[in-house]
Amino acid sequence: MRIYTKIEEVREGCRAAKSGGKRLGVVPTMGALHEGHLSLVRKARAGCDVVAATIFVNPTQFGPNEDLAKYPRSFERDCELLKKEGVEILFAPAVEEMYPRGAVTWVTVEGLSEKLDGRSRPGHFRGVTTVVAKLFHILEPDAAFFGQKDAAQVAIIKRMVRDLNLPVEIVVGEIVREADGLAMSSRNGYLDPQQRQQALALHRALLRVKTVADGGERDAEKLIAAGKAELAREAAARLDYFEIVDPVTLDPLRDISGGALAAVAAWIGNTRLLDNIQLGG
Numbered sequence: 001m002r003i004y005t006k007i008e009e010v011r012e013g014c015r016a017a018k019s020g021g022k023r024l025g026v027v028p029t030m031g032a033l034h035e036g037h038l039s040l041v042r043k044a045r046a047g048c049d050v051v052a053a054t055i056f057v058n059p060t061q062f063g064p065n066e067d068l069a070k071y072p073r074s075f076e077r078d079c080e081l082l083k084k085e086g087v088e089i090l091f092a093p094a095v096e097e098m099y100p101r102g103a104v105t106w107v108t109v110e111g112l113s114e115k116l117d118g119r120s121r122p123g124h125f126r127g128v129t130t131v132v133a134k135l136f137h138i139l140e141p142d143a144a145f146f147g148q149k150d151a152a153q154v155a156i157i158k159r160m161v162r163d164l165n166l167p168v169e170i171v172v173g174e175i176v177r178e179a180d181g182l183a184m185s186s187r188n189g190y191l192d193p194q195q196r197q198q199a200l201a202l203h204r205a206l207l208r209v210k211t212v213a214d215g216g217e218r219d220a221e222k223l224i225a226a227g228k229a230e231l232a233r234e235a236a237a238r239l240d241y242f243e244i245v246d247p248v249t250l251d252p253l254r255d256i257s258g259g260a261l262a263a264v265a266a267w268i269g270n271t272r273l274l275d276n277i278q279l280g281g
Contacts, residue, residue: 001083003090007098007138010091014052014139017089022049025171026141028132031055032072032186033081036176040145041085043173048143052089053082054135059095061127072189091139098134107133109156109163115250116152116263117274120240128153129160136161136168143169147176149183151261151276155250175276177203183275190271199268201234205242206277209262213279220244220253220260223279231266240265240272247278 004010018024025048027040044051055078062068075092082090106126112118113125136144146154158170176184181203182196191199208230209223217223227242244253247261256279263276 001079001087001090003079003092005091005093005097007093010089011138011140013089014141017050017052018140018142023142024048024050024052024139025143025145026052026054026135026139027087027145028054028056028135029078030057030071030186031078032074032189033078034176034184034186034188036147036149036173036184038081038085039176040147040173041082041087043171044143044145045086047171050089051085051087052091052139052141053087054139055090055092056098056131056135058098058127058131060099060130061124063121063123066121067187067190072186091135098131106130107160107164109160112152112156112159112250116241116243116245117265118152118156120265125153125156129156132157133160133164133166136166141168143171145171145173147173149175149185149274149276151247151263152250155248158248181207183273185273187271187273191268195236195268195271198234198236199271199273201231201237202264202266202273202275204234205231205264206262206275209244210277210279213256218255218257220256223256223262227262227264231264236268238267240267244279 025044027044029037057071107129108126109129118125154172161168182199205227209227212226224242231237242264244260244262253260260279261276265274
Protein backbone atom coordinates (compact mmCIF):
# COMPACT_ATOMS: atom_id res chain seq x y z
CA MET A 1 0.00 0.00 0.00
CA ARG A 2 1.37 3.36 -1.03
CA ILE A 3 0.64 6.19 1.41
CA TYR A 4 0.39 9.67 -0.08
CA THR A 5 0.08 12.99 1.73
CA LYS A 6 0.42 15.38 -1.21
CA ILE A 7 -2.28 16.08 -3.80
CA GLU A 8 -0.08 16.05 -6.90
CA GLU A 9 1.63 12.81 -5.87
CA VAL A 10 -1.60 10.92 -5.17
CA ARG A 11 -3.12 12.25 -8.40
CA GLU A 12 -0.19 10.84 -10.33
CA GLY A 13 -0.40 7.57 -8.39
CA CYS A 14 -4.11 7.15 -9.13
CA ARG A 15 -3.70 7.95 -12.81
CA ALA A 16 -0.90 5.40 -13.06
CA ALA A 17 -3.05 2.81 -11.26
CA LYS A 18 -5.89 3.39 -13.75
CA SER A 19 -3.67 2.89 -16.79
CA GLY A 20 -4.87 0.29 -19.24
CA GLY A 21 -8.50 0.97 -18.41
CA LYS A 22 -8.42 -0.28 -14.82
CA ARG A 23 -11.36 0.69 -12.63
CA LEU A 24 -10.49 2.69 -9.49
CA GLY A 25 -12.72 2.62 -6.44
CA VAL A 26 -12.31 4.96 -3.48
CA VAL A 27 -13.55 4.66 0.10
CA PRO A 28 -13.48 8.09 1.78
CA THR A 29 -13.14 7.94 5.58
CA MET A 30 -12.19 10.03 8.58
CA GLY A 31 -10.22 7.12 10.03
CA ALA A 32 -10.96 5.30 13.31
CA LEU A 33 -11.93 2.43 11.04
CA HIS A 34 -14.40 -0.28 11.99
CA GLU A 35 -16.13 -3.15 10.24
CA GLY A 36 -18.53 -0.77 8.51
CA HIS A 37 -15.64 0.91 6.71
CA LEU A 38 -14.00 -2.41 5.93
CA SER A 39 -17.21 -3.75 4.41
CA LEU A 40 -17.08 -0.82 1.98
CA VAL A 41 -13.44 -1.63 1.18
CA ARG A 42 -14.47 -5.21 0.37
CA LYS A 43 -17.31 -3.95 -1.79
CA ALA A 44 -14.82 -1.76 -3.65
CA ARG A 45 -12.41 -4.69 -3.95
CA ALA A 46 -15.15 -6.83 -5.50
CA GLY A 47 -16.17 -4.23 -8.06
CA CYS A 48 -12.91 -2.49 -8.95
CA ASP A 49 -9.41 -3.34 -10.14
CA VAL A 50 -7.68 -0.90 -7.79
CA VAL A 51 -8.88 0.34 -4.38
CA ALA A 52 -7.93 3.63 -2.76
CA ALA A 53 -8.95 4.85 0.68
CA THR A 54 -8.71 8.28 2.23
CA ILE A 55 -8.22 9.23 5.86
CA PHE A 56 -8.93 12.87 6.55
CA VAL A 57 -10.67 14.32 9.60
CA ASN A 58 -12.38 17.14 7.75
CA PRO A 59 -12.60 20.25 9.94
CA THR A 60 -15.19 22.02 7.79
CA GLN A 61 -17.93 19.51 8.61
CA PHE A 62 -17.63 20.06 12.37
CA GLY A 63 -19.51 22.87 14.10
CA PRO A 64 -17.88 25.19 16.68
CA ASN A 65 -19.10 23.13 19.64
CA GLU A 66 -18.59 19.70 18.10
CA ASP A 67 -15.99 17.01 18.67
CA LEU A 68 -13.24 17.82 16.13
CA ALA A 69 -10.45 17.90 18.71
CA LYS A 70 -11.44 14.64 20.38
CA TYR A 71 -12.54 12.79 17.25
CA PRO A 72 -10.82 9.37 17.46
CA ARG A 73 -7.59 9.05 15.49
CA SER A 74 -5.80 5.71 15.08
CA PHE A 75 -3.72 6.11 11.94
CA GLU A 76 -1.25 3.24 12.38
CA ARG A 77 -4.00 0.77 13.26
CA ASP A 78 -6.09 2.01 10.33
CA CYS A 79 -3.16 1.48 7.96
CA GLU A 80 -2.75 -2.11 9.11
CA LEU A 81 -6.46 -2.82 8.58
CA LEU A 82 -6.39 -1.33 5.08
CA LYS A 83 -3.27 -3.29 4.16
CA LYS A 84 -4.95 -6.52 5.25
CA GLU A 85 -7.86 -5.72 2.93
CA GLY A 86 -5.52 -5.22 -0.03
CA VAL A 87 -5.92 -1.45 -0.43
CA GLU A 88 -3.29 -0.22 -2.89
CA ILE A 89 -3.48 3.55 -2.32
CA LEU A 90 -4.05 5.58 0.85
CA PHE A 91 -4.40 9.36 0.74
CA ALA A 92 -3.90 10.98 4.16
CA PRO A 93 -3.39 14.71 3.66
CA ALA A 94 -2.87 17.46 6.22
CA VAL A 95 -5.57 20.09 6.61
CA GLU A 96 -3.28 22.66 4.96
CA GLU A 97 -2.98 20.42 1.90
CA MET A 98 -6.74 20.14 1.41
CA TYR A 99 -7.58 23.73 2.29
CA PRO A 100 -4.97 26.16 0.99
CA ARG A 101 -4.65 29.36 2.95
CA GLY A 102 -7.39 31.81 2.04
CA ALA A 103 -9.66 29.20 0.44
CA VAL A 104 -13.19 30.62 0.06
CA THR A 105 -14.84 28.21 -2.40
CA TRP A 106 -17.59 25.85 -1.25
CA VAL A 107 -19.78 23.19 -2.85
CA THR A 108 -23.32 23.38 -1.48
CA VAL A 109 -26.29 21.19 -2.37
CA GLU A 110 -29.04 23.65 -1.62
CA GLY A 111 -32.33 22.40 -0.21
CA LEU A 112 -31.13 18.94 0.77
CA SER A 113 -28.28 20.16 2.98
CA GLU A 114 -30.69 21.77 5.46
CA LYS A 115 -32.62 18.56 6.17
CA LEU A 116 -32.16 15.86 8.84
CA ASP A 117 -28.60 16.29 10.15
CA GLY A 118 -28.26 19.50 8.20
CA ARG A 119 -30.99 21.10 10.31
CA SER A 120 -29.29 20.09 13.54
CA ARG A 121 -25.76 20.83 12.31
CA PRO A 122 -25.79 23.99 10.15
CA GLY A 123 -22.94 23.97 7.64
CA HIS A 124 -22.17 20.29 8.19
CA PHE A 125 -23.13 19.08 4.74
CA ARG A 126 -21.47 22.04 3.05
CA GLY A 127 -18.24 20.77 4.58
CA VAL A 128 -18.99 17.20 3.49
CA THR A 129 -19.82 18.02 -0.12
CA THR A 130 -16.88 20.38 -0.47
CA VAL A 131 -14.33 17.84 0.73
CA VAL A 132 -15.89 14.96 -1.21
CA ALA A 133 -15.91 17.03 -4.41
CA LYS A 134 -12.24 17.86 -3.81
CA LEU A 135 -11.39 14.18 -3.24
CA PHE A 136 -13.20 13.19 -6.43
CA HIS A 137 -11.30 15.88 -8.33
CA ILE A 138 -7.96 14.77 -6.88
CA LEU A 139 -8.30 10.98 -7.12
CA GLU A 140 -10.54 10.77 -10.21
CA PRO A 141 -12.18 7.50 -9.13
CA ASP A 142 -14.61 5.54 -11.26
CA ALA A 143 -16.66 4.61 -8.19
CA ALA A 144 -16.92 5.82 -4.60
CA PHE A 145 -18.29 3.81 -1.70
CA PHE A 146 -20.38 5.21 1.16
CA GLY A 147 -22.36 3.65 4.01
CA GLN A 148 -26.14 3.68 4.35
CA LYS A 149 -25.85 4.67 8.03
CA ASP A 150 -25.27 8.23 6.84
CA ALA A 151 -28.36 8.16 4.63
CA ALA A 152 -28.72 11.94 4.31
CA GLN A 153 -25.07 12.21 3.31
CA VAL A 154 -25.61 9.57 0.63
CA ALA A 155 -28.62 11.41 -0.82
CA ILE A 156 -26.75 14.72 -0.86
CA ILE A 157 -23.61 13.31 -2.47
CA LYS A 158 -25.68 11.54 -5.13
CA ARG A 159 -27.41 14.84 -5.94
CA MET A 160 -24.07 16.67 -6.09
CA VAL A 161 -22.66 14.09 -8.50
CA ARG A 162 -25.74 14.32 -10.70
CA ASP A 163 -25.92 18.11 -10.69
CA LEU A 164 -22.21 18.62 -11.37
CA ASN A 165 -22.01 15.80 -13.97
CA LEU A 166 -19.18 14.15 -12.05
CA PRO A 167 -18.07 10.87 -13.70
CA VAL A 168 -18.26 8.87 -10.46
CA GLU A 169 -20.59 5.99 -9.65
CA ILE A 170 -21.86 6.22 -6.05
CA VAL A 171 -22.15 2.76 -4.46
CA VAL A 172 -23.93 2.41 -1.13
CA GLY A 173 -23.13 -0.32 1.39
CA GLU A 174 -25.64 -1.61 3.92
CA ILE A 175 -25.45 -0.61 7.57
CA VAL A 176 -23.11 -2.91 9.47
CA ARG A 177 -24.29 -3.62 13.00
CA GLU A 178 -22.89 -5.12 16.16
CA ALA A 179 -24.38 -8.46 17.19
CA ASP A 180 -26.95 -6.66 19.37
CA GLY A 181 -28.04 -4.33 16.57
CA LEU A 182 -26.08 -1.15 17.34
CA ALA A 183 -25.04 0.55 14.10
CA MET A 184 -21.25 0.65 13.89
CA SER A 185 -19.81 4.14 14.23
CA SER A 186 -16.47 5.63 15.15
CA ARG A 187 -18.33 7.64 17.79
CA ASN A 188 -19.43 4.46 19.60
CA GLY A 189 -15.99 4.57 21.20
CA TYR A 190 -17.12 7.56 23.26
CA LEU A 191 -19.75 5.43 25.04
CA ASP A 192 -19.10 3.87 28.44
CA PRO A 193 -20.57 0.37 29.02
CA GLN A 194 -23.85 1.73 30.44
CA GLN A 195 -24.26 4.20 27.58
CA ARG A 196 -23.43 1.45 25.12
CA GLN A 197 -26.53 -0.42 26.31
CA GLN A 198 -28.64 2.73 26.31
CA ALA A 199 -27.66 3.40 22.69
CA LEU A 200 -29.56 0.28 21.59
CA ALA A 201 -32.75 2.31 22.00
CA LEU A 202 -32.23 3.87 18.56
CA HIS A 203 -32.30 0.53 16.78
CA ARG A 204 -35.22 -0.71 18.91
CA ALA A 205 -37.21 2.37 17.93
CA LEU A 206 -36.57 1.75 14.23
CA LEU A 207 -37.47 -1.92 14.55
CA ARG A 208 -40.73 -0.90 16.23
CA VAL A 209 -41.53 1.34 13.26
CA LYS A 210 -40.74 -1.46 10.83
CA THR A 211 -42.95 -3.91 12.75
CA VAL A 212 -45.88 -1.50 12.67
CA ALA A 213 -45.29 -0.74 8.98
CA ASP A 214 -45.03 -4.44 8.15
CA GLY A 215 -48.38 -4.83 9.89
CA GLY A 216 -49.95 -2.56 7.29
CA GLU A 217 -49.67 0.95 8.73
CA ARG A 218 -48.86 3.50 6.02
CA ASP A 219 -49.42 6.77 7.88
CA ALA A 220 -46.00 8.28 8.56
CA GLU A 221 -47.23 10.34 11.51
CA LYS A 222 -48.46 7.22 13.31
CA LEU A 223 -45.22 5.38 12.54
CA ILE A 224 -43.15 8.27 13.90
CA ALA A 225 -45.26 8.28 17.05
CA ALA A 226 -44.58 4.57 17.51
CA GLY A 227 -40.84 5.11 17.08
CA LYS A 228 -40.71 8.06 19.47
CA ALA A 229 -42.69 6.13 22.08
CA GLU A 230 -40.21 3.27 21.93
CA LEU A 231 -37.22 5.62 22.17
CA ALA A 232 -38.81 7.41 25.13
CA ARG A 233 -38.64 4.18 27.10
CA GLU A 234 -34.90 4.82 27.41
CA ALA A 235 -34.69 7.82 29.71
CA ALA A 236 -31.03 8.45 28.88
CA ALA A 237 -31.76 9.02 25.18
CA ARG A 238 -32.33 12.66 24.18
CA LEU A 239 -34.07 12.83 20.83
CA ASP A 240 -32.70 15.13 18.15
CA TYR A 241 -35.04 14.06 15.37
CA PHE A 242 -37.17 11.12 14.28
CA GLU A 243 -38.40 11.50 10.72
CA ILE A 244 -39.80 9.48 7.85
CA VAL A 245 -38.65 10.92 4.55
CA ASP A 246 -38.26 10.26 0.86
CA PRO A 247 -34.79 8.64 0.59
CA VAL A 248 -33.90 10.72 -2.49
CA THR A 249 -35.26 14.18 -1.67
CA LEU A 250 -35.22 13.85 2.15
CA ASP A 251 -38.65 15.52 2.18
CA PRO A 252 -41.02 14.39 4.95
CA LEU A 253 -43.65 11.88 3.82
CA ARG A 254 -47.25 11.54 4.91
CA ASP A 255 -47.61 8.04 3.47
CA ILE A 256 -44.95 5.34 3.05
CA SER A 257 -46.68 3.40 0.28
CA GLY A 258 -43.98 4.34 -2.23
CA GLY A 259 -41.12 3.40 0.09
CA ALA A 260 -39.48 5.55 2.76
CA LEU A 261 -36.54 6.08 5.04
CA ALA A 262 -37.07 6.21 8.80
CA ALA A 263 -34.18 8.15 10.34
CA VAL A 264 -33.32 8.92 13.95
CA ALA A 265 -30.66 10.94 15.72
CA ALA A 266 -30.34 11.03 19.48
CA TRP A 267 -27.87 11.94 22.19
CA ILE A 268 -26.61 9.33 24.63
CA GLY A 269 -24.67 11.32 27.20
CA ASN A 270 -22.53 13.71 25.16
CA THR A 271 -22.49 11.46 22.08
CA ARG A 272 -24.81 12.03 19.16
CA LEU A 273 -25.70 8.84 17.30
CA LEU A 274 -27.50 8.15 14.03
CA ASP A 275 -29.45 5.22 12.68
CA ASN A 276 -32.03 4.54 9.98
CA ILE A 277 -34.03 1.81 8.36
CA GLN A 278 -35.67 1.48 4.97
CA LEU A 279 -39.40 0.86 4.83
CA GLY A 280 -40.82 -1.01 1.86
CA GLY A 281 -43.54 0.33 -0.38
